[in-house]
Amino acid sequence: MSPIPSTDLELGINQALGKVPLKFLIYDFGLSTEHVVRLARDGGIVRYFTPYVKAFPQFEDFAPGLGLEGIEKSENFFEDVDWADVIMFPDIGAGDLCDYLKRKGYLVYGAGLRGENLENHRFETRKLQKELGLPTQGTVPLAGIQKVREFLQSSTAKNKTGWYIKLDKFRGDIESFYAKNYESVETILDDIEVALGPFKEAYLFIAEEKIEGIEPGFDLFFNGTEFLQPYLWGYEYHSGYIGVYTKELPEPLRFVAQKLAPYLQSIDYRGAISVEMIITETGKPYVIDITARFPYPLSAVYTESINNYSQVIHNIALGNKIDLDVNCKYVGCLPLESGYADKHWLKLNFDPKLRNRIKLRMGAAIGNKFYAVKGFSNVVVLISLGNAVNEIKKELLALIKQVEAHGLEQEEIAGGFYKIEKIIQEGTKYGLNFN
DSSP: OOOOOSSHHHHHHHHHTTSSOOEEEEEOSSSOHHHHHHHHHTTOEEEEEOOOOSSSOOHHHHOTTTTSTTEEEOSOHHHHTTTOSEEEOOSSSOHHHHHHHHHTTOOEEBOHHHHHHHHHOHHHHHHHHHHHTOOOOOEEEEESHHHHHHHHTSHHHHTSSOEEEEESSOTTTSOOEEESSHHHHHHHHHHHHHHHGGGTTTSEEEEEEOOOSBOEEEEEEEESSSBOSSEEEEEEETTEEEEEEESSOOHHHHHHHHHHHHHHHHTTOEEEEEEEEEEOTTOOEEEEEEEOSOOTTGGGGHHHHBTTHHHHHHHHHHTOOOOOOBSOSEEEEEEEEEGGGGTSOEEEBOOGGGTTTEEESSEEEETTEEEEOTTOSEEEEEEEEESSHHHHHHHHHHHGGGOBOTTEEOHHHHHHHHHHHHHHHHHGGGTOOOO
8 A cells, every 4th residue: 555645746746647536526517427437447536516406306317327336426515625635627607616615725627706707798708809809700799689689670671681680698488590581590599499488588589690711620729828739629510529739830720829829828728628710711710609618429538538537637627738648630620419308318328338439428326227317309429539530430430329228319410420521621621731
């Protein structure tokens, strides 16, 4: 047995060297179970908390992570705070708590409240883009459904190529949608008006000008000071994804990262961050979405492509520089859905030997039997690692046939994956060489 370290400093050194297991406490909403499994697989001692206490608690709110490899569920978050070496917020939704624990001196991985606001408050983010010197698309805040109607009927809206209507902050209520003109979405607005009821004029909507071009994104880690290398960037289509690890980002993506970095430093951002953008034929990058958390579902590839995964999480919390030790050049993922899982527990059948390629979204297990927790239709993410795009494509298409579950959509989603290949080729015309 190793001797017990005599000082906190010695303990910290041994933990950094991997000689003493780190104790991780994770505060999550159920979508990061595979990240928690990876921390445990690395030898960490992990406790996983998902908020479940409300007037009438439901078991499915507590269930994510139950029975999965190495995970211990935390029933009371604050009882475990002093136990943990690292407190991790892999998702958004608790940025104020993240910041509070940082101020109290705890070692925390997470975007924090101002980081979350980059994702939650789109109009404010567009204003920030301008301040940072980034190209910024036309964006109009609209208070209430009637203002949306009036705007889409206005001459300003009619003189453009169309607008995306999005909801600010409460994005789970309504999916963003494209409005070529008022007539094309009138019935959608009618449905929204009914759904929002008495608060239909209280909701804040955002109308964003449609920008023509190609849509890449980067998926990086920031340690409070800088982005970690190597960099990952790629293309997503219908949640399918192919990305490439590289020492240098293509120029339009590099430009966005360079402009964004000082602001991330100023708010002490520590965690994963993804930025999607439209790049025009002239090379201008327009940010369309910032993800201030693990990007889902593609972040499942982190759990297998990054050899030093736990050290990366630990050092980001510390604010230290660390390089990602990656084991491949290309990564890909393909999510599978079942509408049945929205209201039912779903048994997932696959060969346990494929566990490092078949990742659960909101998962749980009893023994060696895996389940999707009731309440979320995206149940599985297939991942692939390789040194050629063709390897990624071949493995993912083969993996589709390896999962059996009631109502699983398999063949339908494969077509979207072929679309990504075409986008990769098109990207070369914009100077985005996928190598």
